Amino acid sequence: MQQILSKNEVQELLGRYPNKEAALMPVLRAIQMKEGHISKEAEHYAAAILELHPSRVREVVAFYSMFREKPEGKHLILVCESISCALLGSETILEHLKKRLAIGVGETTADKCFTLETAECLACCDQAPSVMINDELFGPVTPEELDGILEEKMKG
Amino acid sequence: MIVKVLTRNFDKPDSHTLAVYEAGGGYRTLRKVLESWTPEQVVEEVKASNLRGRGGAGFPTAIKWGFVPKDSPKPKYICVNADEGEPGTFKDRHIMEQDPHLMVEGTILSAYAIGVQTAYIYIRGEFVLAGERTEAAIAEAYAKGYLGENILGSSYSLDIHVHYGAGSYICGEETALIESIEGKKGWPRVKPPFPAVEGLFGCPTVVNNVETLANVPLILDKGAAWFAGLGTEKSGGTKLFTISGHVNRPGLYELPMGTPLLEMIEEQAGGVTGGKKIKAVIPGGASCPVLAAHELDIKMDFNTLMAAGSMLGSGGVIVLAEGTSMLAALLNLERFFAHESCGQCTPCREGTRWIVQILERIERGEGTAGDPDTLIDIAEHMAGRTVCPLGEAAAGPVKSFVKKFRDEFLPGPGPDAGPSGTEHHPQVAGQDG
Ligand SMILES: Cc1cc2nc3c(=O)[nH]c(=O)nc-3n(C[C@H](O)[C@H](O)[C@H](O)COP(=O)(O)O)c2cc1C
Ligand code: SF4
Ligand code: FES
Numbered sequence: 128m129q130q131i132l133s134k135n136e137v138q139e140l141l142g143r144y145p146n147k148e149a150a151l152m153p154v155l156r157a158i159q160m161k162e163g164h165i166s167k168e169a170e171h172y173a174a175a176i177l178e179l180h181p182s183r184v185r186e187v188v189a190f191y192s193m194f195r196e197k198p199e200g201k202h203l204i205l206v207c208e209s210i211s212c213a214l215l216g217s218e219t220i221l222e223h224l225k226k227r228l229a230i231g232v233g234e235t236t237a238d239k240c241f242t243l244e245t246a247e248c249l250a251c252c253d254q255a256p257s258v259m260i261n262d263e264l265f266g267p268v269t270p271e272e273l274d275g276i277l278e279e280k281m282k283g
Numbered sequence: 284m285i286v287k288v289l290t291r292n293f294d295k296p297d298s299h300t301l302a303v304y305e306a307g308g309g310y311r312t313l314r315k316v317l318e319s320w321t322p323e324q325v326v327e328e329v330k331a332s333n334l335r336g337r338g339g340a341g342f343p344t345a346i347k348w349g350f351v352p353k354d355s356p357k358p359k360y361i362c363v364n365a366d367e368g369e370p371g372t373f374k375d376r377h378i379m380e381q382d383p384h385l386m387v388e389g390t391i392l393s394a395y396a397i398g399v400q401t402a403y404i405y406i407r408g409e410f411v412l413a414g415e416r417t418e419a420a421i422a423e424a425y426a427k428g429y430l431g432e433n434i435l436g437s438s439y440s441l442d443i444h445v446h447y448g449a450g451s452y453i454c455g456e457e458t459a460l461i462e463s464i465e466g467k468k469g470w471p472r473v474k475p476p477f478p479a480v481e482g483l484f485g486c487p488t489v490v491n492n493v494e495t496l497a498n499v500p501l502i503l504d505k506g507a508a509w510f511a512g513l514g515t516e517k518s519g520g521t522k523l524f525t526i527s528g529h530v531n532r533p534g535l536y537e538l539p540m541g542t543p544l545l546e547m548i549e550e551q552a553g554g555v556t557g558g559k560k561i562k563a564v565i566p567g568g569a570s571c572p573v574l575a576a577h578e579l580d581i582k583m584d585f586n587t588l589m590a591a592g593s594m595l596g597s598g599g600v601i602v603l604a605e606g607t608s609m610l611a612a613l614l615n616l617e618r619f620f621a622h623e624s625c626g627q628c629t630p631c632r633e634g635t636r637w638i639v640q641i642l643e644r645i646e647r648g649e650g651t652a653g654d655p656d657t658l659i660d661i662a663e664h665m666a667g668r669t670v671c672p673l674g675e676a677a678a679g680p681v682k683s684f685v686k687k688f689r690d691e692f693l694p695g696p697g698p699d700a701g702p703s704g705t706e707h708h709p710q711v712a713g714q715d716g
Contacts, residue, residue: 143444143446144444144464144466145358145484146484148465148466149464149465149466149484150466151466152446152447152449152463152466153446153447155449156408156447156449177466186467186468187466187467187468189468190451190468190469191408191448191449191450191451191468191469192449192450192451193408193409193448193449193450194449194450205409208615208618209370209371209569209615209619210370210371210528210565210569210601210612210615210616210619211370211371211527211528211533211601213611213612213615214527214528214529214601214603214607214612215528215529246409247368247370247452247619247622247623248368248369248370248371248372248569248619249409250367250368250372250373250375250376250407250409250410251373251376252370252371252372252373252525252527252528252533252599252601253373253525253526253527253533253534253535254533255527255528255533259409262411262412
């Protein structure tokens with residue numbers, strides 16, 4: 128089986144908990160950071176190093192929305208749809224992005240540059256409507272500003 | 284009136300660093316307490332301060348700590364709840380980004396009071412900067428001897444680990460959070476046993492909110508009487524309020540407990556956008572029952588809001604201006620709860636789904652005269668019949684919205700149904716998007 132994490136990385140994560148099982152989420156997080164998503168093989172790898180039944184890993188990957196089961200675009204766009212952003216026009220932002228990227232929610236552009244997703248409150252409601260692209264928060268955003276941001280990302 | 288107590292470092296350059304925190308007196312309290320206070324004295328001081336939990340329920344913090352058995356042979360744990368996911372709330376993220384050491388020092392002091400050797404900070408997975416700064420603060424604290432073995436030469440030792448969530452609102456519920464740290468899906472546990480007796484890894488555990496713990500260094504530095512004096516008779520300290528929605532200056536404001544709601548909206552948040560009237564306010568985050576325009580002359584503290592049939596919750600004030608469709612707003616909230624229900628109890632799983640379906644039907648113009656009562660009926664069957672309070676949290680908005688704005692849930696266009704002819708259905712944003 129392919130080693131995704133180094134022995135040291137695994138040891139460091141295991142050292143935080145009194146049992147191996149508890150390291151499952153950080154192990155999955157570390158795998159995703161390396162590989163971009165968590166493949167079936169990676170699930171088996173996590174199960175093997177933590178001595179868990181693969182179905183336990185499956186259940187956790189399926190439960191948490193941030194664990195991604197398939198590869199996605201280079202840039203992950205999250206549009207906050209919760210109440211404070213909705214009050215300030217998140218629906219317009221989402222519609223604009225769908226048109227602009229010609230994809231639906233949960234889809235990736237053909238050039239694998241962008242994946243579009245919706246999110247629940249990103250805890251920056253004072254910057255509504257807000258959008259998160261990879262690790263970066265943007266808000267309040269207008270459709271025009273978003274176009275500019277996407278241009279930049281396409282270049283970068 | 285703004286009182287900068289918890290947020291006193293926020294505006295300083297590099298406020299997140301140890302150097303700035305120490306220059307402002309940081310970790311002085313930890314040194315004092317480890318040198319001359321017993322854990323019991325810490326608990327007594329926090330009890331006298333009237334500190335109540337800032338995670339939503341307002342439970343007295345020292346009393347919660349007191350539920351942990353003193354003579355248990357098992358290890359004890361403290362979990363810092365940094366999963367902040369309640370729509371309308373963004374205070375804990377600010378603490379972690381702008382003054383993470385305040386949370387770290389508060390965690391160490393609280394852990395000392397309870398007799399804990401290992402603490403976990405459960406950080407929402409989406410919090411990138413907050414996570415980085417928290418991890419950096421912990422590393423700085425280790426390097427300076429504020430964490431680890433024999434802290435500052437005392438006999439007390441503590442480790443703090445960060446555990447990241449992965450996109451699940453329900454993991455903010457304390458027993459779901461515990462399951463999540465144990466490496467499981469976030470299904471809340473049936474209580475009892477309560478976490479104080481049997482929590483993380485089957486051991487006595489306290490779960491406290493970030494803001495709650497950030498208050499502890501201040502209490503032990505300046506004294507319980509000072510802290511109690513900042514608040515109301517029943518609830519000490521200031522509160523971090525986050526104001527969002529249709530206001531001119533949305534943001535985080537530190538105000539005394541009991542500050543009038545209208546003062547907050549008018550003076551701090553700069554009034555309603557476009558000079559409009561207020562239609563309604565959700566006073567404490569998405570799960571708190573809505574207040575209608577005539578109910579806004581109210582003081583913002585746990586007891587007053589409870590008496591008014593709502594909740595202070597996490598202090599997320601969401602302002603809805605005239606022109607907002609209450610149907611669309613409630614649909615938005617209920618889609619959130621339906622999406623975040625973990626699915627293990629039927630009343631919550633099915634109830635939230637039915638509510639969304641009925642609201643969608645009304646929105647399509649296919650409502651019936653019986654819908655408002657059906658919605659209230661479903662909500663009443665959810666509340667109190669579930670493993671965790673999410674069922675109740677989803678029911679509260681339904682009951683309050685439908686009772687207070689009944690017309691908008693009846694067939695026919697409501698008063699704020701959006702521009703007719705141009706929209707298939709009203710957007711939450713109403714006419715001005
Ligand atoms: C569905 C649900 C979500 C919750 N989310 C959070 C949260 O994000 N942050 C938080 O501190 N408490 C949250 N709570 C409250 C916690 O269960 C718990 O009461 C709180 O962390 C206790 O801390 P405190 O006593 O310091 O307030 C949530 C509760 C429920 C029912
Ligand atoms: S009330 Fe809802 S979220 Fe809570 S345990 Fe039951 S199904 Fe899960
Ligand atoms: S509602 Fe969008 S960030 Fe909170």
